[in-house]
Amino acid sequence: MYPKRKRAVINAGPCKRQCHLNYVKERMWDPFYLKKKIKEVGLSKDLKLYQIRLWRSYLSIFFVLHILVTIGHCLLILVFAEIKDLIYFDVVVYFGCGVFLLAVLSVNFCEQFVERHNWVMLLSSSLAAIILLSADKLTAAIHYDPSTEMVVASFYDVYIVFVIYMYLPVPSVWSSIALGTVAAVVYIIYYVMCMSPEQLPDGSVVADASHYLCLNLVGIFYRITTNMIVRSSFLDRYQYVKEELRLRNARWHEKSLVDSILPPQISISLQSEIQKRITMVNQGTRPSIITLRRSMAVQVHPDVSILYADVVNYTHLTTTVDVVTLINLLHDLYGRFDKAAVTFRVQRIKFLGDCYYCVAGMAEADPDHAKNCVDLGFAMISHIQEVREIYGVDINMRIGVNSGSIFAGVLGEAKLQLDIWGTDVTIANVLESTGLPGCVHVSSRTLSYIDEDEFAIEPAPSWAAEHPLFIKHDVQSYILRSNNMSLHDTQPEPSASIYSFSRLGSQSSDKDEALQTLFKQELYKEFQKMPVFRWRFDQNELDSSSPNISFLCLKYRDKDMENLFITQRDYIFNC
Incomplete structure (x- = not known):
């Protein structure tokens, strides 16, 4: 439930009427409202293209991460394992899994193909999750000996769940939940099947189920929050471009009106003087004279x-x-x-x-x-x-x-x-x-x-x-x-x-179409500017791309700006 907002009362002579406009959802990041608004303003296609760009950048991070995890894991078991002969098979499986996994996910870097066939993202993500699960369970099954009480533990269980929600290009939240749930169920079933009833501690199954449930809830929260941020950013860019074009159009009307009265060589100096006086008033400085100074x-x-x-x-x-x-x-x-x-x-x-x-x-x-x-x-x-x-x-x-x-x-x-x-x-x-x-x-x-x-x-x-x-x-x-x-x-x-004053109220259809085309072009350019992660190795390029933000912790270099940002209200948590 959203807190009730006081309604404005408009005094209209002898009668008063209330304003029933409610801006609570604009101030708060309601995921259902954001999804509806994106569809209403016709940004669904652009949003999907931007999400594809985001997932592609996430995959580039995952490739580096998975290579480091695989190498680190293999080094750990080679160094600390007591029986070396049994470990070489695991190393081969993990490295083969990594190569196969990266090869399957590489199809997502074919931009035009993926944009035309979105099902490729879900298919490649599902195959990637299956490959990781298979590698983890294969090594466990090879080393499992029912005659002993030793059970080979899983290495990729937490890793797989987080990868599904954070890095794999799964188009919808429901698909991510399905993959994450399947992974959790597979691990629970494996744990139950490999342990005899005597070996199962009291409440261990419930503990494992709670563990995987919490992992999935964290992943779901991450996906929903990310979607809200992206949709809100899209609406912000949409509003920014819309207001920018309206302002540009208003300035064109203003300039045309002034130029229709005064020649440009005189109107430019007058407009400059007016802008200076407006700036002085906004700064709280009252001009000392009322008349306008006119050069030439x-x-x-x-x-x-x-x-x-x-x-x-x-x-x-x-x-x-x-x-x-x-x-x-x-x-x-x-x-x-x-x-x-x-x-x-x-x-x-x-x-x-x-x-x-x-x-x-x-x-x-x-x-x-x-x-x-x-x-x-x-x-x-x-x-x-x-x-x-x-x-x-x-x-x-x-x-x-x-x-x-x-x-x-x-x-x-x-x-x-x-x-x-x-x-x-x-x-x-x-x-x-x-x-x-x-x-x-x-x-x-x-x-x-x-x-x-x-x-x-x-x-x-x-x-x-x-x-x-x-x-x-x-x-x-x-x-x-x-x-x-x-x-x-x-x-x-x-x-x-x-x-023409007659065109202020109603523009011709040709001009409306031209403005709409210009709006779409400007909107497309703004969406292309929206940030995605990419690897930068040149320090000069890094400094020029984000001169006010430090690369290490993504903090403003200016302490005043950082303090101002920290004290801003967080609308996700309504605090």
Whole structure:
């Protein structure tokens, strides 16, 4: 029985309801719960593969152990036995048993074969136990003489039971119990058959049965505890990878959101400053100032193109449609513009009502900044024509594009806003206001950057040439009409990052599959990193693989870490 846990009470106004979530089994290593949870999250196959790796490492230890035990045993009987002639047969049997035993178990090192045929592990383990039992009983039977009261004792009885539970690759606990029980019964039967009733002390059979029962109980405890540790470790790794991917995805959303508002060269310094301030707060240090320090808050971009776009008849539109329709229309329209801006590598600065302006060549140098802005302008015109047909409204786009230099920076302290300034920005604004609906109004400098054969070029309207700003700065402007109105069909580049709030609640099926595939790959890598024993003879390799743990007693070299580990609660024993 698990101790009852206090239930949390949630205050929800006039009524209170209890939280019925019980986390006792998560805190305690319940073997039935762990087995069910492993199956629930779909880790049964991965767990089996890792257990095969573990048993293979255990076998490598057993091979060395059995060779040492065999050599030591043979040396002992050769040195201390009184009748040497009878011992040579035993030595041959033990060495032959060792060679045969290792040959049978070596099949488990064929990784792919064992992974496809798991029954090989049980079969080889059973044969290994039979070989050890046969060798032990054969030597006893050869030397047994019923005419004397001498009985040859068993050497491998305790050894066989512990080997079955600790080293042999037996897939299930029940199979281990069966093998261990058979071994114990064989030894008890041998003891009873070789001893006459007069030679059997009172209670000797019960004592032997209790002895083998205790050995099996120790082995069963070891197997169950090992299984719990492995399953718990698997669930820990599963949770770790899951949380790591969620954190990575959240950071990607955060970065995409910030990059959609601020250029990377400015957002990186701001994010670094925010992280420093969060670290200071977590450490208990309150920042002395409230405002954020911004390195390079204002930057000069000497070779860019600026696009200003305005929705024609927007004022009339706001008086003829209801608010919901207007919001849906603008959301649809500006969403199309944002995707087109990513396609043509243009960074949107902001939109104010019916005004939308953006810059090409600011985030990173781009020799095609002018062409990208012009192509974006015609894509906007094509998009607004589709929106006009969908909603049945009379709207159009008036677009102006100018190339030159700008100042870009972040305004505000509590709420940050990227903006641009400069004479060339003002010229682009005037180009938009003096242009024609359905056309792109460009300056002579922008025209010099693009291929004139791709567009139909017309002189600018007379009122544009008479504008005071154009006269002051000697600006020549032209009207462009596109020969290809399908620019908006261009899909974004695969590397382009489009951040959408609508995708936060529900991801597309393709992205879900991609995330699931990535999760499985990361999980497989983590499972491959899970530790198994392997022999290391290079001290440098040993130190690099576990720099904080001593090889002799598996203790932390750092005393503080060792004390912290010792004082942790042991959930197996609930203490």
